[in-house]
Amino acid sequence: MAEYILSKSTYIRGLQCHKSLYLNKFRPYLRDKISEEQLAKFARGHAVGKVAQQLFPGGTTISRPGKSSALKTEGLIKEGFPVIYEACFISDNVVVALDILVKQQNGYNAYEVKSSLKLSDVYYSDAFLQYHVLNFAGLKPEQFFLVHRNSEIELNADVELEKMFVFTDVSQMCEEKEAFVQENISSMVEVLKQDKSPNILPGNHCMKPYPCDFRGVCWKKISQSQQDELLSL
Ligand code: SF4
Known part of the structure; x- marks a missing residue:
């Protein structure tokens, strides 16, 4: 199994600022204290992700991203397992955990769930990266969907699950961004090889x-x- 240097969150951090990427890796103790608001946001995201898993029930959940999780994901795919939550992939120096991977007749569809009521540029960047890593790992998704909460419908046990979420097929955009993502990864890996932080x-x-x-x-x-x-x- 290949090594990795970046993750989804560090890639997104690196897109914002290479110095932040470097400090996060080598001087994490300099980070500002995490706010209550951010903690609440993480918890909300986790809860919505769990609800969205029920769109494709019966899946198996892979634990935290890493080499053993990537190996386990690889094994499940070889077996033709139909639904995998938090499917882990490592390629091109990056580890990612995709929210939901669902078997199709000729491959797999990928679903990345967001707890927000609309999609932002960061969510697209996240999808572009994950598509690239899956593709590089040899599992090009048939289709890649960003899934977010429907702003018109509350998360509620009485509402049909499908109506609570909006699906956006970003496969074509992911394909077009392949070279861009690869360039970004290369430049971030270079930054992390330096012996001091970039002067930004x-x-x-x-x-x-x-x-x-x-x-x-x-x-x-x-x-x-x-x-x-x-x-x-
Ligand atoms: S310059 Fe400093 S504060 Fe600004 S984004 Fe980069 S690391 Fe963060």
């Missing part, structure tokens, strides 16, 4: 798409007025 100054990118959790370190070096300006963006 704070800017608009510190807040988008997410407020960076290394601002406590990086923003120390900039004036209060600059900080206020960045926070107001």
Whole structure:
């Protein structure tokens, strides 16, 4: 089984800022404290993911991403297992855990579930990466869907499960982004081979798409007025 250097979350971090990617790997103790709001968001995401699994019931769940999980996923696919939750793949230096993998007549469909009410650029980037890793690992998905909550319908036991979610087929977009993803991975792997963090100054990118959790370190070096300006963006 191949080694890996990046994960879904570190890739998304690297897309925002290479310095954040580097600090996260080699100076994680410098990270700002995680907020209650972020913790609640993780818990919400997990709960919605569990509900969405019932769209394709009877699957088996793979535990946390890593080499043994990737081997287990590989074994289940060889056996032709119909539904796998948190299916793990490692290729091109990246490990990913796909929310739901569902067998089709000639292959598998991939489903990545988001707890939000609409899709954002980050979710597309996440899908592009996962598609690439699956493809590179030899399991090109028949179709890749981003699944998010239907804003018009509450999660409720009385509502038909399918109506609670919106499915977006992003297979074509994933295919078009293959080279782009591969380039990003290569440049991030290079960053992580360096013996010091890249010299990147704070800017608009510190807040988008997410407020960076290394601002406590990086923003120390900039004036209060600059900080206020960045926070107001
Ligand atoms: S605070 Fe800004 S410059 Fe520093 S690591 Fe985060 S995104 Fe990069």
